[in-house]
Amino acid sequence: MKKDIENRKDINFLIQYFYNKLKNNQNMSVFFENTNFEQHLPRMCEFWDFIIFSTPNIYKGSLMPIHQHLHEKLPFSIENFQTWVDNFCETADTFFEGKNTETAKQAAKDIASTMKYKILGNLGRKFDFKVE
Ligand code: HEM
Structure with a gap:
């Protein structure tokens, strides 16, 4: 039986593993070529700390404008979103199970x-994520 995501150490592990997978995915690596992970990983972990444990005031970024800006420089496709969600859920399921793990996967799908x-816009609305 796997453990649940229980603390910040578990989040750090999950998020580091997940972004390593994305960086090595042939359709996703291009987006991360200029990303300084030493700088960004802590912020990504703070975001998930807020989502999973509702830790107040921990994530200070602005998720949507950051991604809107990335998309303007290098457009995201419908498939990129599906790949992002698939990799997140696969990583979570590989190492964890339980209530917090389900919360994280559902939040990943909802936010994506x-x-x-x-x-x-409308193009995004026409394609729902496949349900495993
Ligand atoms: C097509 C899908 C996506 C792509 C290609 C993508 C790409 C990226 C990239 C390249 C960065 C680093 C920004 C930089 O280098 O300046 C980033 C940051 C981040 N992404 Fe995504 N992303 C995607 C979807 C998502 C989704 C669905 C979520 C949340 C559920 C998410 C959460 C985050 C967070 C929390 C950060 C850190 C933002 C900050 O610095 O405050 N991303 N993303």
């Missing part, structure tokens, strides 16, 4: 859906 609609 919102981001997809905001960034791709």
Whole structure:
């Protein structure tokens, strides 16, 4: 039986593993070529700390404008969002199980859906994520 995501150490592990996978994915690596992970990983972990444990005031970024800006420089496709969600859920399922793990996967899908609609407009709305 796997353990649940229980603390910040678990989040750090999950998020580091996940972004390593994305960096090595042939359709996603291009987006991360200029990303300084030493700088960004802590922020990504703070975001998930807020989502999973509702830790107040921990994430100070602005998720949607950052991605809107990235998309303007190098456009995201419908498939990129599906790949992002698939890799996140696969990574979570490989190492963890339980209530917090389900919360994280559901949040990943919900936030990716919102981001997809905001960034791709009607095109995004026509394609829902496949349910495993
Ligand atoms: C097509 C899908 C996506 C792509 C290609 C993508 C790409 C990126 C990249 C390249 C960065 C680093 C920004 C930089 O180098 O300045 C980043 C940051 C981040 N992404 Fe995404 N992303 C995607 C979807 C998502 C989704 C669905 C979420 C949340 C559920 C998310 C959460 C974050 C967070 C929290 C950060 C850190 C932002 C900050 O610095 O405050 N991303 N993303």
